[in-house]
Amino acid sequence: MVARAVDGLRAAGVSGINFDLIYGLPYQTEATLLETIRLCHEIGPDRLALFGYAHVPWMAKKQRMIDEAALPGADARQSQASQASSALQKAGYQPIGLDHFAKPDDPLAAASRAGDLRRNFQGYTTDRATTMLGLGATSIGRTPRAYMQNITETGAWARAVEHGELPIARGLELDADDLLFGEVIEALMCQGRVDLARIAHRHGRQASVFERAEPALDAFLRDKLITRSGSNICTTAEGLPLIRVIASAFDVYLSAQKARHAVAV
Secondary structure: OHHHHHHHHHHOOOOOOEEEEEEOOOOOOHHHHHHHHHHHHHHOOOEEEEEEOOOOOOOOHHHHHOOHHHOOOHHHHHHHHHHHHHHHHHOOOEEEOOOEEEOOOOHHHHHHHHOOOEEEOOEEEOOOOOOEOOOOOOOEEEEOOEEEEEOOOHHHHHHHHHOOOOOEEEEEEOOHHHHHHHHHHHHHHHHOEEEHHHHHHHOOOOHHHHHHHHHHHHHHHHOOOEEEEOOEEEEOOOOHHHHHHHHHHHOOOHHHOOOOOOOOO
16 A cells, blocks of 8 residues: 555656655564564665653653553663664665665755754754744644644644634744754754854854753763763764763753653664
């Protein structure tokens, strides 16, 4: 069915096909995941995203129906992610940032090589736009100075639209620090490296604004997840799979949040 859908899209002139793959699913094994990748390779999408299943039953109540004993453990998840990444690269796909893969001639791969890669709510992109409008219930949007999320309940969202109202449930205005730290996080997530002094200067600040991240960076350095030269930080090959953890050192909200999140790998 997937192959027929892709054939139909290509026949209709769609020039780029992306697949989203998930590891860490209930009852999933390395063998079944690698078989999925083999079938995907036969179809030949231009890009693939490889996401870890997020088991968050305290947020997604339907997930309470899943037998947690059927979920792969931390070591199994890490092995699945590693084996899947290797298989995709052997199939000719270039790794892009944390969790994307693309054919070498794909614009996403070209942007990665040129250092022009961006990341938004949809993942890695070549799009330079500073505004993204979310359509439909639950969708998230971004303007240069704010995030916003639409109403999550479909009926309430539809009623707001029918009454000519913006169906927005909540929003967050970004201050100067949000923009500064956000640029550092995006640089790490996209290029795997960042010049803290250069970004601080671009925002009219001193590199000392990042002092709160120093204890975490020291730990990453000891664990050989990053290298440092002055204000330059670069992830190592060992650190790349944990880039979300490294970038979180610059997330001023993460430690203050009480809600639990999905695991990093």
